Amino acid sequence: MAVMTYREALNLALREEMQRDPSVFVIGEEVGLYEGAYKVTQGLLKEFGPQRVVDTPIAESGFTGVGIGAAMVGLRPVIEMMTFNFALLALDQIVNSAAKMYYMSGGQFNVPIVIRGPGGPAAQLAAQHSQSMETYFYHVPGLKVVRPTTPMDAKGLLKSSIRDDNPVIFIESETLYAVKGEVPEDPEFLIPLGKAIVRREGTDVTVIAYMGMMYRAMEAAEELAKEGISVELVDPRTLRPMDTETIIGSVRKTHRVVVVEAGAGFAGMGSEIAASVTEQAFDDLDAPVERVTGANAPMPYARNLERLKTPSKERIVAAIRRVCNVNGH
Amino acid sequence: MAKTLTQSGNSIGLGVDAAVARQLLGDMFLIRRFEEKAAEAYALGKIGGFLHLYIGEEAVAVGTTSMLRPDDYAISAYREHGHCLAKGSDPKRVMAELFGRRDGLSKGKGGSMHLFDKTTNFLGGHAIVGAHLPIAAGVGFAIKYQGGDQVIVCYFGDGAVPEGEFHEAMNLAALWKLPVIFLCENNRYAMGTSTERALAQTEIWKFAETYGVPGERVDGMDVLAIRDVVGRAVARARKEKMPSLIEADTYRFRGHSMRDPAGAVYRTKEEVEREKLRDPIVLFREKVVSAGVLSEADVRAVEKDVNDRIDEAVAYADASPEPPGEWLFTDIYKES
Numbered sequence: 001m002a003v004m005t006y007r008e009a010l011n012l013a014l015r016e017e018m019q020r021d022p023s024v025f026v027i028g029e030e031v032g033l034y035e036g037a038y039k040v041t042q043g044l045l046k047e048f049g050p051q052r053v054v055d056t057p058i059a060e061s062g063f064t065g066v067g068i069g070a071a072m073v074g075l076r077p078v079i080e081m082m083t084f085n086f087a088l089l090a091l092d093q094i095v096n097s098a099a100k101m102y103y104m105s106g107g108q109f110n111v112p113i114v115i116r117g118p119g120g121p122a123a124q125l126a127a128q129h130s131q132s133m134e135t136y137f138y139h140v141p142g143l144k145v146v147r148p149t150t151p152m153d154a155k156g157l158l159k160s161s162i163r164d165d166n167p168v169i170f171i172e173s174e175t176l177y178a179v180k181g182e183v184p185e186d187p188e189f190l191i192p193l194g195k196a197i198v199r200r201e202g203t204d205v206t207v208i209a210y211m212g213m214m215y216r217a218m219e220a221a222e223e224l225a226k227e228g229i230s231v232e233l234v235d236p237r238t239l240r241p242m243d244t245e246t247i248i249g250s251v252r253k254t255h256r257v258v259v260v261e262a263g264a265g266f267a268g269m270g271s272e273i274a275a276s277v278t279e280q281a282f283d284d285l286d287a288p289v290e291r292v293t294g295a296n297a298p299m300p301y302a303r304n305l306e307r308l309k310t311p312s313k314e315r316i317v318a319a320i321r322r323v324c325n326v327n328g329h
Numbered sequence: 330m331a332k333t334l335t336q337s338g339n340s341i342g343l344g345v346d347a348a349v350a351r352q353l354l355g356d357m358f359l360i361r362r363f364e365e366k367a368a369e370a371y372a373l374g375k376i377g378g379f380l381h382l383y384i385g386e387e388a389v390a391v392g393t394t395s396m397l398r399p400d401d402y403a404i405s406a407y408r409e410h411g412h413c414l415a416k417g418s419d420p421k422r423v424m425a426e427l428f429g430r431r432d433g434l435s436k437g438k439g440g441s442m443h444l445f446d447k448t449t450n451f452l453g454g455h456a457i458v459g460a461h462l463p464i465a466a467g468v469g470f471a472i473k474y475q476g477g478d479q480v481i482v483c484y485f486g487d488g489a490v491p492e493g494e495f496h497e498a499m500n501l502a503a504l505w506k507l508p509v510i511f512l513c514e515n516n517r518y519a520m521g522t523s524t525e526r527a528l529a530q531t532e533i534w535k536f537a538e539t540y541g542v543p544g545e546r547v548d549g550m551d552v553l554a555i556r557d558v559v560g561r562a563v564a565r566a567r568k569e570k571m572p573s574l575i576e577a578d579t580y581r582f583r584g585h586s587m588r589d590p591a592g593a594v595y596r597t598k599e600e601v602e603r604e605k606l607r608d609p610i611v612l613f614r615e616k617v618v619s620a621g622v623l624s625e626a627d628v629r630a631v632e633k634d635v636n637d638r639i640d641e642a643v644a645y646a647d648a649s650p651e652p653p654g655e656w657l658f659t660d661i662y663k664e665s
Contacts, residue, residue, distance in 0.1 A: 025474070051474065056501070057500065057501070057504070059497040059500070059501065061463060061493065061494055061497060062463045062466070062494065062497030062498060062500070062501050063463070063501070064463070065460065065461075065462070065463020065464045065466065065467055065494065065497075065498070066463055066464075066466050066467035066470050066501060067467060068463075068464050068467055069404075069452075069463065069464035069465060069466060069467020069468040069469075069470065069471065070467040070468065070470050070471040070474070071467075072452060072464070072467070072468065073402070073452075073468050073471045073472075074471060074475065075471050075474060075475075092457055092460055093460060093463065093464075096457050096460060097455070097457075097460055097461075097464060101453075102660050102661070102662070102663055103438055103660045103661055104435060104438055104439040104443040104445070104453075104454070105435050105439060105443070105445035105447075105453065105454075105660075106433070106434065106435035106436035106437075106438050106439060106445070106660060107436070107659070107660035107663075108434075108435070108445050108446070108447040109445060109447065109452065109453070110663040141661050142661055142662070144662075163665065164665060165662075165663040165664075165665045166662050166663055
């Protein structure tokens, strides 16, 4: 184990996979000479050269299509979106080309690509640069969608994503790049896609959250522990495929559920998880599933408004208290 | 660098021997016959959805493919039956795909617009206009990355030219020197919108100059002229990794799809009849016979052989079972 930042963990994963497999290459805006807008690709150009660390012009649909074409004939591109907001320019390539190629070719052409970059609420970046983008992707059969919360997950999940034979949407976060944590140095350390993790054991309520919301939920859980409320925290890590087994297992133990998500709640991840829990564990529930979601508004710039947009620790605490007070906890 | 319309020479010295002439004529006729039979099957309800016929444009796919090696790649849009057949796919499996049957190239999951054949390096069958152009650039990127000397031909219509992806792909292929031949089949109408109503620059080959690559316009009804132009582009791509833009001046004799059977709303009957005088198969047939490269009997033998093959293809597609229900959920994710 080594202590490193989330950013360094991603960088290490890229470096290890590029060393392991010559068909892996990195492509995107500012990934080479500039070493990444968020420095995730720092040092890669020097180590692997311009053939494998490919700077592109600003042409998201174009270079995503390039990655898809290269993947169809044997390469394993890692495509960086400078921020995931820009991936909307490549949405057709991702949804109509990458996700469906294997199916509509009857299993002849798979597309082993990773599309990675930061997404989700950032710091005063306003409406177009600070939003939860996973929603646009996890609806689509043929895609896998990963949201790594910790440096260890960042490394283990990115390596698994690169080795996966399918298109993987891997959304990081600007606000987590500097977070430090323990990361295994073993180049064969992998975290399988589609496996959730219980980050904190508890008995009274299951809180499901990922990325920045997991850190906030953790603070809420610690605060409530002082009051004697025992919170179990589940991090799905992969949103598609979703590990409902781990979630349902936790619900059967605690009988109460709060889902926290940063994005605007309508038709969001909270809705999906609440539906799964209701369908599969309705009889286990002692209270209705609560959702704590981002406000149903675009992301504002002003600091005070921005704080109102994204779920706070206080709102998470209040929701947990509400579900725990139902039916006389 | 750019050149104007290329046409082949007169009948004296066609530059092809009997074997090549037979292959070119046979392949064009095979596509024509395949499409006619597909139209019949559509009328009978055996083919559903959208069906875009290539009738009138056969010389482009056949002339182009005849200049490729089997390990070269081709990729196309949704009017791709001809490109797929020219690249060497078995008409039986193509027809079965149109019929939505389990023995189709894509197991019946793709249909008319999504033909793929890994055995011939035919990379689809893409039905969002413009989307496959960057993918073609990616294949070119991979060829270069892997140190290969193959090329990829990317067929698209005039309707893709106003899309941003045409320009993104042209720019990237030119910037990175990728072995891609962008082959625009200008049949003058994007569905019902003429090039005059869609493009500020209707001479599509001229966009090559913008991106600093060779561009040529060719008579898309003249299979020998296409061989000439494509042959040069392939050589440049193979040896120098230089992309090219070719505009083939062609015409579809049928409507946009079977739902626009006559294509009569946006073009005149006179125009269609006039263009039919440029029928690439009729012209080439006359040319090879009058030049003495093939005899009338040779030509009839080719036609007979093709008719038999297409009849077999229809029978094969008819006999192929529907895909089993559980295939709904296969080929979504590849298991590592």
